[in-house]
Amino acid sequence: MSLLLDLFTIVAVSGGLFFFLAGTVGLLRFPDTLTRLHALTKADNLGLGLIVLGLLPQCPDIVSALKLVAIWALVQLGGATASQLIAEFARRGGGER
Amino acid sequence: MMPYATTPGGWMLVLALMLPVVGMLGIFALGLRHAERIAHATLLAGLAVALAIAVEVGRSGQAVTYLIGGWRPPLGIALQADGLSAVLMVMTSVILCSVGVFARGSFSSPPDGAEVRRPFVFWTLLLGLWSALNTVWLAQDLFSLFVALELLTFSAVPLVCLDGSRDTLRAALRYLLFALAGSVFYLMGTGLIYGAYGTMDIASLHQVARADWATSVALGLMIVGLMAKAALFPLHLWLPPAHAGAPAAASAVLSALVVKAPFILILRLWFDVAPQPLPAAAGAMLAGLGAASILFCSIMALRQARLKLMIAYSTVAQVGYLFLVFPLVMGSAAEMPWDSVGWTGGVLQLVSHAFAKAAMFLAAGLIAEALGHDRIADLGGAAKGVPVTVAAFALAGLSLMGLPPAGGFISKLMLLTAAVETANWWIAATILAGGILAATYVFRVVGSALAQPRAGLVMKAVPLNRELAVLTLALIAVALGFLPLQPLDYLGIGRGGMP
Amino acid sequence: MAEFLFAAAAIVLVLTGLGLARMLWGPSPADRMMAAQLLGTGGGAIAVLVAIAGDMTAVLDIALTLALLAAFAAVALTLGEPGSKRRGGEE
Amino acid sequence: MSLAVDLVMVLLILTAAVWTILARDRRDAVIAFIVLGLLLSLVWMRLLAVDVALTEAAVGGGATGLVLLRACARLLPVEADGALPGLRLQVAVGVLCAVVGACLAAVILSPPEPAPSLAPAVAAHMEDVGLKNPVTVVLLAYRALDTLLEKVVLVLGLIGVWALAPDLFWGGRPASLRAAVPSGTLTFLARVLPPIGVLIGIYLVWNGADHPGGTFQGGTVLAAMWLLVMMADLGDPPETRALRLRRLVAVGPALFIAVGLAGFGMADGFLSYPPGYAKPIIVAVEVALALSIAVILGLMVAGPAAKEPDQ
Amino acid sequence: MTPATLYGLCAAALVAIGLFGLILHPSPLRKVISFNLVGSGTFLFFGVAARRGAVAGFLGDPVPQAMVITGIVVAFAATALAVALLLRMLESGAPTVDGPPEQPDDLSP
Amino acid sequence: MAASGRSTTRAAVPGTVVRFLLFLLLWGILIGPAPANLVAGLPAAALACWVSLWLLPPFGQTLSLSALLAVLVRLPGQSLIAGLDVARRALSPAMPLRPGIVAYRTDIPPGLERDAFRALMSLQPGTLPVGEDADGALLIHCLDVDQPVTHQLALEEARFRRGTGKGSHG
Amino acid sequence: MTGQGLLIASSVVVPLLMALACLSPAVRGRMPGWLAIAPLPALLAAFLARGGSIVVAPAPLRLTLALDDVGAMLLGGAALLWAAAGAYAASYMRGQPGLGRFAVWWLLTLTGSLGTFLVADLTSFYLAFSVASLAAFGLVSFEGSPAALRAGRVYMALALLGEAFILLGFVMLAIGAPPGNPLIGEAVAFFPSSPLRDPALALLILGFGLKMGLVPLHVWMPLAHPVAPMPASAALSGIIVKAGVIGLIRFLPLEAALPGWGATLVAVGLFTAFYAVAVGVTQTQVKTVLAYSTVSQMGLVAAVLGAGLMAAAPGTALLAGFYALHHLLVKGALFLGVGVAMATGPRHRLLVLGTMTLLALSLAGLPLTSGALAKYATKPLFGDGLAATLATLSAAGSTVLMLHFLRLLGGVAKPGAERPPTGILWPWAAVAVAAFVAPWAMFAWATALPLSASLGAKALWAALWPIGLGASVWVALRFVRLPAIPEGDVVVLADRLAPAVGRAGEAVERADIWLRRWPVASMMLAVLAIALTVLLSAGS
Structure with a gap:
């Protein structure tokens, strides 16, 4: 059982790492500001989500696990709004002078 | 070094720290209507506490100590009033009380009780500044001293730009930034000290300090950071505009007291923290900068067209004298540093300059109020309009010049004696040259103030109680000249145990 | 398992670090701010990994704080709009 | 392996730091500084100083960043930064700073053996106080004076900020923080x-007694939330003349001092706590302090009064 | 080399970098930022001391950690005050970029 | 303290209670189940609830909890699809991107509801709201304008509106 | 506390209180009329309190006043001249603007100058000396004309320099003496064996010599004395320079023979005596000539002291004092007399000019005048060598200078002047009478020589021939075209330095602006930190 959970953790966390990689690559490769924002929000949020998911079995107690989920939820909320704010900002001229 | 223990009367030290804070919070929370009353009550109570502490130090013949929360250093923080601290505390409270009386005229709340900016800011910051100063005089912990220094900066900077004019804002910003640079240097040093010794307590450090690279770096950073805050040449960029731009009551406090705090800290670092004996070259460097301060900034003072700027430059010069102490004390034959003439001379110079400079700035403020300007060349008639003020200025000037019977004479004579005793001829020459320059710039003002008024000059009347506040300070500066010409035992109280 | 999680944290750090190139290249402030956002998310990930791997649940609070304030900088950035005429107190 | 991670971290930090200095645009510099703050928060975590990491995350990433970005916003239309001076001077200053850095590095590279520490002393007396978070014990018991003075610093800082108001506006509201263009997302x-x-925020304060966290971290989070509300134009900054507001500012330090002075009667003296009651007293003080800190930080960011007080 | 030492060196570098900016940047806002950089480096020195002092079952010496927290608070207050000051100065029409030192023309009240 | 909410109507009380309980639950998640912590938890949750009521007055409409839950449950899946979408484009050497902005006319009235929908949208695959045009249409930035973006969004909107109890307008 | 002590104290305290009272504008307005009263306690003390002393503040301060023989002699003369000049001023300056201010400076100067004769401890001496020198600035620059201001500046600069010399000298003197504030006697007794004897002596001679106007430190005198109002000139030239004399008398270890230093002093003094004559005869202003005469006479006093120091001759102090007293009174009378002469019409002119001639030639040692006594009394000190010859010849020099003075005086009458006002006539007359009488009365007491000896034919001849010689030279000089030497002679060299000083000041200002630039100052911060670190670690 423990082994299975460990395996789950490894798979999920690795998945998370993959999406972080994708996010970073996207951030570096994508051609314009708004596109890059997609990479940031979507890939990284997913990355964090997978990592949180993978860590759940490893949590020492239920409270930490719930806290992990809460963290993920907060990041979702933050990411969803921050990306829009930056997008609005970028579209209005991106702060370029 | 005797281990710390709370001594009888130690609670008064807490009072000295907390009274101003309570007063400040009181004004803040209750609004302006009560500001002046609270401030004056606090000032009086604080003066009483300071005197009581000084008496207790003298009576018991040992330092008054208090361990905060009963925690013994190095874990806890100790407050300690030795003879030197007691003197400084009394000096601080007397000057602040006089400034309080003086400021009644310029920072009173309006009669309708509406809150206005200047009195509110002035009184709260004055009290904040006082708590900071008392902390600097009393705390025995390098980190608490850092916090106290910041407290000092935060109270002092807004006082500079109380006017809100463009130039004073610039001056205040410059002051703040440079003071912060100094603070961060000091803090860096304390960090290294903690890394090396695991304590911030001055007495503990005194026992364990080693002469190694880490300690040298730490001390170098701390002392130079403090020099920046003391505006020692060539780190004086911020002082002239800041001190000249502040309202007179604030300038008096800034010039008389605030720049002294970092110096006292340097003194403590040098003699209480650093591994003894320190290389003579290091002391000579500080004294060399002090000498440069004296000569350079006296000449600058001489060339100013504005009275307040002149006084401000004079502050830089006079602070320079304090730094002459290091080689004089280190080279002295006295058994303990504080038994030497140089030590007493340095402390006396600090105290007498504080009184004299406070009197000068306040006098300059009154003169400017009476005449409507402070151009030195056009001061004619001031002696007729505000004779008491001009007399106070002249008396304070005596002290600055180092002429008898003023306090500045005794202090400079002691420094000179120490210089001759230790064969530091260049220091002797500097002291003398500084005296000549000071006399010249003071005479320039007094002469101008005594000149005939320009035709059609209308002078504003100045309330007598404000003039008397100024005169009191000047008279104290002069009265200090009646101290005997020998090391004061009082200044050694509470320091005896340290080798 | 802890080893793996620590390694994962290290990898996240490296990946986020690469993202900092955006901070240098820009070209617009929005792009640079994205690097900060990335670090917020990545930092949260690192914190949770370290917290669980090192069994220091207190570290979770760091992640919590980072998550809570993640959007804060982005909000602050929008204060500095181009063409904003607002100066001082007047509206 | 582990050192390699640290090395990466150091590299990232130095990159951000250099960019903070070299960035041509001041807003780019601020962003780099925010990034640096987040990285430093991770460093503190790595140094196992979780309390500090929390503080750095809240302040470096949050409060300071906001202050600086707001400054950029208000400076933006007015004036450029002015470039760094010529290359020769840059090289000279660079060498000078490198020497300073080298001096410091030399100190770091020759640490004393064994490393000094007050940890045993802290541990020895933890029981007396009854809290489990050593940092909080240090802050509120052993070195309570520093903490108290630091709060006074904050109050004075606030007075200093307020002092910058033009006379006419004294007592009025600070300039609004709202974003230039209203945004539903922000709302x-x-x-x-x-x-x-x-x-x-409350959790951080409450939890701080026994676990990492504490007054300042919690207070900062509270302040950040308040500021967020102000930025979204859901609430204006309050009038600075409001006495209720001022009492909120003063309540924390005042309670701290009162408790300290009460120590003269009820315990061993100033800032000592009666045995057995230390924890509740400290927590009460922390709560009041957190409240004051939140208000002070919010008001400091909001700035001096910029409108005439309402009639 | 321990991580603490490495971060100590990093702190020294941070100080040097910040100092560079503090000396050379003409604009006060950049100076404030640079000051914060130097401050961060300084705090790291405390952190190194704390980490090295990890004994008695503690992960680190809590005393310097507490000092850093106090230091961060003070540095924030300093930053806020400096920024408020420079904004006010700007509103009063003074140039923000360093010129030669000012000689106030008229300081009379 | 919760009762001090200004506009708390009788009908809204249950909502208030729900919020309070939710915050209390969050408190429990943060600090653990030890009852001693309730000393702080109750006032903290009450304060949070009060703040929440002040910022977010109770809706005058009924929420369909099941429909909302359905939206939330879809979220991780959507998130996964979105992540995979980005990863595919980012890691593919050809980098298949056809970015562009699409205007999307929504029936959701401006206000909190629309803001919430936008937040949701920004987590959807391939879409990122970047503002509104002069007519009040949402401007959506897409990674690939060839995708049937508006169609998808319309479906999402319908689901969302069911959750907020206004599904009939869809 | 004795009556004598109180009298001594009151001679300083009364004028000081009068000065303080001037803080009240009402009092200040009336003060010029009361100036003559201020020195009266001192005059009384000189007669009644000789040998008395009073400790104003006990140990460790030890502020002490004491009146010894030399002090009493000079104090009496000074008080008399101050009183007369004060009365003279009240009348002479009536109606001038700023009289209240004049009174303040006058009273302060007076307090200090009387104090120098009275004080017995080191600190008080320095105090009195400083008050006298610095307050005199107000008298010098009182007129406010460009010349007066320039004179005031030069005076101030040199006075401060002198103060500095003296202070350093005192410090060296006091080192090794008991800590605190030693009495002058104690410090000087320790002096000859002090390791710092030579530098201290050099500094003291420089400082006091500056006050006396020894060449080349005399430059301020011909500038300062003439520009002051007439009564002030009298006080400056008659009394203030005696502060230097009393300083040398008090501080030279006259009991210990120091031939080297003595010889130096004699050489400098005699050179001064002749140099001042040489420059003086080229001058065209009455008061300037008198000022040069003062320089010359003070040179002689210095020479007398030097001679005494060489031989450790007993009684030197009293002899020098005697000579100085004579000069004090005569010079005072001469300055006051210039004012009288200017206000006198042809009808009374002869009497005034006659008196002035007698006074002037008395300075040259005309037989039967008091001046002859002074010269006679000091002659033995010089022995028989070159110094003696030169000292004798100096009388010829004085004659030349005085004749020059008298010739100029003849031409200064104001047109339309009639009888001089009594307000200035009587004070002048009183001083003149005292100048003739006092030395006669004191001769035996001060010199321990029989008065009759000075009236012997040999003595008369010895006094007469130099005057004859001087007169011949003066006549001869009338046919020589003398170069025009500006007032203050070598001070013009300093004037040439003025632009350089100004440029240096500007350079300092520029340096300040540079140093106060942010990058510079903050770089200094780093540089200093490194430097201090290196220095601190150098020892370890």
């Missing part, structure tokens, strides 16, 4: 996040 965030933030 949404400001409606949803603050309650959660308030809860987290």
